[in-house]
Amino acid sequence: MGITYADITIENLFQKRRMAVRALVDSGSVFLTVPEHLALQLGFDTTEVSVREIILADGSRKAVPMIGPLRVYFADRYCDLSALVMGDEPLFGAVPMEMMDLVLHPASQTLSVNPNSPFVPVALAK
Numbered sequence: 001m002g003i004t005y006a007d008i009t010i011e012n013l014f015q016k017r018r019m020a021v022r023a024l025v026d027s028g029s030v031f032l033t034v035p036e037h038l039a040l041q042l043g044f045d046t047t048e049v050s051v052r053e054i055i056l057a058d059g060s061r062k063a064v065p066m067i068g069p070l071r072v073y074f075a076d077r078y079c080d081l082s083a084l085v086m087g088d089e090p091l092f093g094a095v096p097m098e099m100m101d102l103v104l105h106p107a108s109q110t111l112s113v114n115p116n117s118p119f120v121p122v123a124l125a126k
Helices: 035-039 094-099
Strands: 004-012 017-025 032-034 050-055 063-072 077-085 102-105 110-113
Touching: 004 110, 017 035, 017 102, 032 035, 032 063, 035 063, 077 094, 077 110
Parallel strands: 032 077
Antiparallel strands: 004 017, 004 063, 050 063, 063 077, 102 110
């Protein structure tokens, strides 16, 4: 198993700015995260947004900006959500994967639409 990347498009829904990016896919992470330079290019002022306290893998806590609303596209699917501003590359976590009904294939290092629902994303709501 190795590292998986996916080509996604991120759009600022207020300013209609869109960017195609290559994001690290990480099912062990929860949110979509973007580096600050990407947030600025999308038109967000990271000093005038809400702040979210997060817990990092090492157990430390950190306050980071949260931008949105964003629309994220992959394949023929999209979802609307917010993103944490942190790190040095975009990170595609479990929330957008679940919202778009995507499947991570670690052995082939790919991300794809769920073959059980190829036309419309399906979500478990129990």
